[in-house]
Amino acid sequence: MTNIGTPLAPHFAGRLIQPDDAGYDAARQIWNGHIQRYPALIARCSGVADVIAAVRFCREHDLPASVRGGAHAVAGHAVRDGGVVIDLSPMTGTRVDPLARTIQLEGGCTNAHLDRESQAFGLAATGGIVSHTGIGGLTLGGGLGHLMRKFGLAIDALRSCDVVTADGEFAVASAHDNPELFWGLRGGGGNFGIVTSFTFDLQPLGPTVLAGMLAWPMNDAVRVLRCLREFIVTAPDEVGVMANLRLAPPLPVVPESLWGKPIVALVATYAGSAREGHKALAPLRELPAPALDTVQPKPYVAHQKMFDPLYPHGRHYYWKSHKLGPLSDEIIDVVVDHAARVTSPLSAVPIFSLGGAMARVPEDATAFPYRDASHDINIVASWLPSEAGDADRHIEWVREFFRALEPYSRGVYVNFTSDDASDRVQTAYSESQWARLTALKSTYDPSNFFRMNANIPPSPVTR
Ligand SMILES: Cc1cc2nc3c(=O)[nH]c(=O)nc-3n(C[C@H](O)[C@H](O)[C@H](O)COP(=O)(O)OP(=O)(O)OC[C@H]3O[C@@H](n4cnc5c(N)ncnc54)[C@H](O)[C@@H]3O)c2cc1C
Numbered sequence: 001m002t003n004i005g006t007p008l009a010p011h012f013a014g015r016l017i018q019p020d021d022a023g024y025d026a027a028r029q030i031w032n033g034h035i036q037r038y039p040a041l042i043a044r045c046s047g048v049a050d051v052i053a054a055v056r057f058c059r060e061h062d063l064p065a066s067v068r069g070g071a072h073a074v075a076g077h078a079v080r081d082g083g084v085v086i087d088l089s090p091m092t093g094t095r096v097d098p099l100a101r102t103i104q105l106e107g108g109c110t111n112a113h114l115d116r117e118s119q120a121f122g123l124a125a126t127g128g129i130v131s132h133t134g135i136g137g138l139t140l141g142g143g144l145g146h147l148m149r150k151f152g153l154a155i156d157a158l159r160s161c162d163v164v165t166a167d168g169e170f171a172v173a174s175a176h177d178n179p180e181l182f183w184g185l186r187g188g189g190g191n192f193g194i195v196t197s198f199t200f201d202l203q204p205l206g207p208t209v210l211a212g213m214l215a216w217p218m219n220d221a222v223r224v225l226r227c228l229r230e231f232i233v234t235a236p237d238e239v240g241v242m243a244n245l246r247l248a249p250p251l252p253v254v255p256e257s258l259w260g261k262p263i264v265a266l267v268a269t270y271a272g273s274a275r276e277g278h279k280a281l282a283p284l285r286e287l288p289a290p291a292l293d294t295v296q297p298k299p300y301v302a303h304q305k306m307f308d309p310l311y312p313h314g315r316h317y318y319w320k321s322h323k324l325g326p327l328s329d330e331i332i333d334v335v336v337d338h339a340a341r342v343t344s345p346l347s348a349v350p351i352f353s354l355g356g357a358m359a360r361v362p363e364d365a366t367a368f369p370y371r372d373a374s375h376d377i378n379i380v381a382s383w384l385p386s387e388a389g390d391a392d393r394h395i396e397w398v399r400e401f402f403r404a405l406e407p408y409s410r411g412v413y414v415n416f417t418s419d420d421a422s423d424r425v426q427t428a429y430s431e432s433q434w435a436r437l438t439a440l441k442s443t444y445d446p447s448n449f450f451r452m453n454a455n456i457p458p459s460p461v462t463r
């Protein structure tokens with residue numbers, strides 16, 4: 001086998017892994033076991049110099065590249081057959097400045113790094129709801145989480161980025177430096193460069209929050225979702241709430257009598273005092289008594305790991321999402337009907353409630369579209385590797401569910417897509433955002449070097 005990495009080796013301090021090397025098979029795996037790809041080289045970067053060297057090497061040798069952050073993109077953007085994986089996973093350095101209330105995170109960090117390090121100082125920023133998700137992809141697509149109604153999306157707290165561009169140059173992007181690039185990085189995904197370091201503003205929170213889950217049998221789903229629709233309109237920003245429809249998982253926190261039964265759950269987080277939180281969540285307690293109620297003061301870091309056991313690495317996944325307006329009776333009927341036809345006990349339908357601080361950021365301030373949507377529904381199919389032959393059945397459940405909601409769609413969220421045709425990516429953005437993003441792509445990446453992503457092509461050449 002030719003040693004494709006030989007010209008890179010003298011310029012590279014991290015580890016280069018090729019198909020014949022020990023550890024190659026583990027190194028090419030991403031979170032979604034349904035994606036099995038075979039890159040020619042995995043370049044595990046130890047720092048910015050390695051990232052620059054890897055980009056220049058790919059450009060000089062005309063090699064296709066992918067960028068790996070937390071490797072959680074369900075479509076498998078982190079890895080491509082025959083390509084070079086520019087792997088940021090060893091780059092997990094962090095630094096909190098408690099006086100300035102900021103955190104700097106290297107490009108390979110996960111939510112777990114953000115939460116652990118900032119909570120050591122009683123501080124927090126919006127991150128995702130599963131701790132092993134990468135900060136890189138999550139932030140660049142927008143970043144929804146339990147705290148977004150209080151603190152905005154992950155991108156709303158972003159202060160600056162260190163970026164390696166498609167020609168292997170280094171740039172800083174912030175409100176003052178390369179502001180158009182900074183605009184595009186906040187929602188435009190990994191299209192414009194490799195972010196080697198993110199700096200976020202932090203806010204005081206915790207270390208304890210009132211949080212947990214209320215769950216009812218699926219028979220109550222219509223009532224619970226109608227209640228959520230009314231509740232969220234007047235709920236204070238401190239309230240984060242996410243509905244979840246699925247078969248109850250066999251977790252210690254779930255009573256055994258519920259395991260495998262269809263349930264509707266509301267996962268609540270209160271970013272304020274527990275006393276105020278109990279008051280704010282009271283309307284949810286006017287629903288019939290839940291079969292499960294775990295809402296209590298708990299460490300924020302533990303709450304952020306609550307879903308980890310339900311989304312393990314290596315299982316097979318496929319998903320699609322819509323942003324939605326208020327949950328009309330018609331939408332609720334479609335959701336409940338399709339959730340009841342779920343094909344796997346591992347699948348789930350989380351529905352994030354948007355609004356609050358994230359909705360007050362002007363639409364043109366970032367590349368994150370449709371901030372006035374009320375909810376984001378993610379239709380998640382998951383099945384065991386041993387059921388690989390059954391994948392079509394689970395994927396078709398997602399697609400049918402997705403199609404049934406299309407008439408109510410307010411666009412898609414790029415981070416919750418599995419199919420990445422560029423016409424689909426375009427529907428994630430408003431017309432003016434798309435024009436601005438494609439122009440930015442022409443400036444920073446005219447040859448579309450960064451194309452293993454929810455791809456934004458360079459704007460068509462005008463003569
Ligand atoms: C279990 C799970 C839970 C999730 N929960 C949430 C949630 O709560 N909120 C939410 O908003 N999203 C959530 N997501 C979606 C998540 O935001 C996307 O899957 C995202 O792409 C993950 O980023 P990553 O770095 O882990 O993935 P990767 O597959 O490594 O990267 C995804 C894309 O981003 C690019 N990229 C990654 N890092 C960088 C970087 N440093 N610089 C430039 N480009 C980069 C990659 O090239 C690729 O195109 C979740 C996903 C999973 C699998």
